[in-house]
Amino acid sequence: MKLARSDRGSQTRELLLATAERLFAEYGVEGVSNRQVSEAAGQSNNFAVGYHVGSKEDLVVAIVRPHAASIERRCGEMVAQLPDSPGLRDWVSCLVRPAVEHLASLGVPSWYARFIAQATTHPTFRRLVVGEAFASRSFQRCHEAMFRLVPLLPEEVRRERDDMGRLMLVHICAERERALQEGTASPHSTWESTATGLVDALVGLWLAPVTARW
Amino acid sequence: MKLARSDRGSQTRELLLATAERLFAEYGVEGVSNRQVSEAAGQSNNFAVGYHVGSKEDLVVAIVRPHAASIERRCGEMVAQLPDSPGLRDWVSCLVRPAVEHLASLGVPSWYARFIAQATTHPTFRRLVVGEAFASRSFQRCHEAMFRLVPLLPEEVRRERDDMGRLMLVHICAERERALQEGTASPHSTWESTATGLVDALVGLWLAPVTARW
DNA sequence: CAGAGACTAAGTCATACGCCTTAAAAGTCA
DNA sequence: TGACTTTTAAGGCGTATGACTTAGTCTCTG
Numbered sequence: 318m319k320l321a322r323s324d325r326g327s328q329t330r331e332l333l334l335a336t337a338e339r340l341f342a343e344y345g346v347e348g349v350s351n352r353q354v355s356e357a358a359g360q361s362n363n364f365a366v367g368y369h370v371g372s373k374e375d376l377v378v379a380i381v382r383p384h385a386a387s388i389e390r391r392c393g394e395m396v397a398q399l400p401d402s403p404g405l406r407d408w409v410s411c412l413v414r415p416a417v418e419h420l421a422s423l424g425v426p427s428w429y430a431r432f433i434a435q436a437t438t439h440p441t442f443r444r445l446v447v448g449e450a451f452a453s454r455s456f457q458r459c460h461e462a463m464f465r466l467v468p469l470l471p472e473e474v475r476r477e478r479d480d481m482g483r484l485m486l487v488h489i490c491a492e493r494e495r496a497l498q499e500g501t502a503s504p505h506s507t508w509e510s511t512a513t514g515l516v517d518a519l520v521g522l523w524l525a526p527v528t529a530r531w
Numbered sequence: 532m533k534l535a536r537s538d539r540g541s542q543t544r545e546l547l548l549a550t551a552e553r554l555f556a557e558y559g560v561e562g563v564s565n566r567q568v569s570e571a572a573g574q575s576n577n578f579a580v581g582y583h584v585g586s587k588e589d590l591v592v593a594i595v596r597p598h599a600a601s602i603e604r605r606c607g608e609m610v611a612q613l614p615d616s617p618g619l620r621d622w623v624s625c626l627v628r629p630a631v632e633h634l635a636s637l638g639v640p641s642w643y644a645r646f647i648a649q650a651t652t653h654p655t656f657r658r659l660v661v662g663e664a665f666a667s668r669s670f671q672r673c674h675e676a677m678f679r680l681v682p683l684l685p686e687e688v689r690r691e692r693d694d695m696g697r698l699m700l701v702h703i704c705a706e707r708e709r710a711l712q713e714g715t716a717s718p719h720s721t722w723e724s725t726a727t728g729l730v731d732a733l734v735g736l737w738l739a740p741v742t743a744r745w
Numbered sequence: 746c747a748g749a750g751a752c753t754a755a756g757t758c759a760t761a762c763g764c765c766t767t768a769a770a771a772g773t774c775a
Numbered sequence: 776t777g778a779c780t781t782t783t784a785a786g787g788c789g790t791a792t793g794a795c796t797t798a799g800t801c802t803c804t805g
Contacts, residue, residue, distance in 0.1 A: 329752080345653050347561035350792060361754045364794070368752080431654065438652040438702070439559050440645065477703070477728050484702045485695050488652070492694060510744045514691050517739050525735020530724045543782080564762060575784045578764070582782080 330369040333358050338380050342428035346435055377442055381449045384429050389453035391415035406520050408463040413515045421508035426498040434491035467523050482519050544583040546572050552594050556642035595663045598643050603667035605629035610669055620734050622677040627729045635722035640712040648705035681737050696733050
């Protein structure tokens, strides 16, 4: 069968992706060359990344994709179990918890949160990554449902607070991931507490009064 | 007199800093070599950065310092003009507006917000930059005053929301700076509106109810 | 089992890097 | 003016990079 043959290749590919994710989180996306990734993954061929994945942009996208899929799946499941006429807090939870629980499922140390924080902040990888990681169906649906529950906001403020929410989710997760690796707290309680804190904060953010402008 | 002599040198140095700030914001801090900075600044000596500033870490700190000083000055002035028994919103404004007004004063295009967003996200430059940019006296004072007005928060939540506020300030300013460069909105109204939006959001964040954990 | 295709090892090549040296130019002061 | 210091110009040196080639290994399929 074909699996066994393509297995070795795809194993190597996944090893490369995991290694790249870790190195990028530790030293910055631009701070690590494809060559270093190949060598750190134990490949004698310094062009292994080029062969199995492609350019650095391809590599970044390839790292994001499976994580995004897992989060999307969790998000879909959570939406399906929502009570009748869910409130703002329910929808916010559907945006926060799938991502946090995915990170929790990775164990310690995980690297994805720090990787994604950097990638979304980088001027050239930004578009690529945001499109890949935040454009899923369930995610979109939660956003729309959420907007309907805060109907008083002008479009501009809505967009602004949406940005704020995304930034908080990404970067707070990155900081917790770092703290978790350095510290002594139990992973589960830390991630659970992070999710609760984020949901509280995001609800407060969306419900904050709006000062008129101009 | 000595000024004239050191003038040429310090002018070159400042040209290097400004060039580096722009290139870092455009292509990422790690994506630009000191050599490229020297050459983009029109210096034939490709070691100009090394001569005038030092290592890349020194360069990053040197870029931050004057901006941080300007923001600190504005913050001090704003605190001095605060009304008697200022409210939460007043102290939040003292944390947000000095930074935003400093960015507005730079004109369009400015690069500092995007630079600082990346630098504070980078795993190795993080400590360096956060210490330099957010550790000023007036800033600390505003924080403490703010905390006294939200006394119910557990220490952990306080710290968490403090992180959130800092992240929002930095990254939202970076997004606005980018939008401003690409878009057509008048700079003043955009920055003013950004400040208002941030203050609204941060007040909402600090006043958000806290769910018990564990 | 033999051969085709997928994968890895090993290494080449031009380019770009950081760091450094040397020499000329610009500026200062006795 | 002439000795002295600071700054800039020009370029060398060893190393690391991305892109690529070639040779060989492994695994399945016919």
